[in-house]
Amino acid sequence: DGGITQSPKYLFRKEGQNVTLSCEQNLNHDAMYWYRQDPGQGLRLIYYSQIVNDFQKGDIAEGYSVSREKKESFPLTVTSAQKNPTAFYLCASSLGTGGPSSYNEQFFGPGTRLTVL
Amino acid sequence: KNQVEQSPQSLIILEGKNCTLQCNYTVSPFSNLRWYKQDTGRGPVSLTIMTFSENTKSNGRYTATLDADTKQSSLHITASQLSDSASYICVVSSRDDKIIFGKGTRLHILP
Numbered sequence: 338d339g340g341i342t343q344s345p346k347y348l349f350r351k352e353g354q355n356v357t358l359s360c361e362q363n364l365n366h367d368a369m370y371w372y373r374q375d376p377g378q379g380l381r382l383i384y385y386s387q388i389v390n391d392f393q394k395g396d397i398a399e400g401y402s403v404s405r406e407k408k409e410s411f412p413l414t415v416t417s418a419q420k421n422p423t424a425f426y427l428c429a430s431s432l433g434t435g436g437p438s439s440y441n442e443q444f445f446g447p448g449t450r451l452t453v454l
Numbered sequence: 455k456n457q458v459e460q461s462p463q464s465l466i467i468l469e470g471k472n473c474t475l476q477c478n479y480t481v482s483p484f485s486n487l488r489w490y491k492q493d494t495g496r497g498p499v500s501l502t503i504m505t506f507s508e509n510t511k512s513n514g515r516y517t518a519t520l521d522a523d524t525k526q527s528s529l530h531i532t533a534s535q536l537s538d539s540a541s542y543i544c545v546v547s548s549r550d551d552k553i554i555f556g557k558g559t560r561l562h563i564l565p
Contacts, residue, residue, distance in 0.1 A: 377557060378557060379458065379554070379555030379556050379557050380498075381555070427497050429497070436551045437547070437551060437553040438485050438547030438548055438549070438551045439485075439547075440485075440486055440503065440505065442500050443500070444500075445497030445498050445499070446497050447497050448496065448497050
């Protein structure tokens, strides 16, 4: 898990509520990413950020929002507009700003399992 | 359509045996291919990364191969250990900044 922390490990919310997932890294990495993992499926990119105060949509950004006010922090908000929010959410970071497909190794956090009741 | 297909879906082998996992992809234009190991309920950990010009890369008992012509990769695990029980994920990136994850192969090592 390196120097990436995600909290909490498990999160329960009622349908219709927004919820924010935390991701912090102390690796001095430039880029940070959010992925979603569903049972039997590959990870899918939600958002990524290559520098502070800038971020780009991934493949499934609808219903999610992010901010990057500090280099070490990249929180993800799951809004009520997200139709199927129950999933395992993974945050990652990498050195350099080459984007998600670059050669730079991505280091993943331990994940947050969100369950919407 | 960019796709990454892994086989088998799951595999059971005895401790000490070798095994090979397969990854076929249709991602284009190709940039790089990575293999990750993911323990249940944890984040993935990188094993290897290869570009177009690399056809083999090792990391301890893990050896990955890449055939860019046939768009196939394999991950060979030598002398398996109980701690190798995990999901192994193939990830292919394109030069137009797409990253496609396979569904993974679930490996079980029996004592």
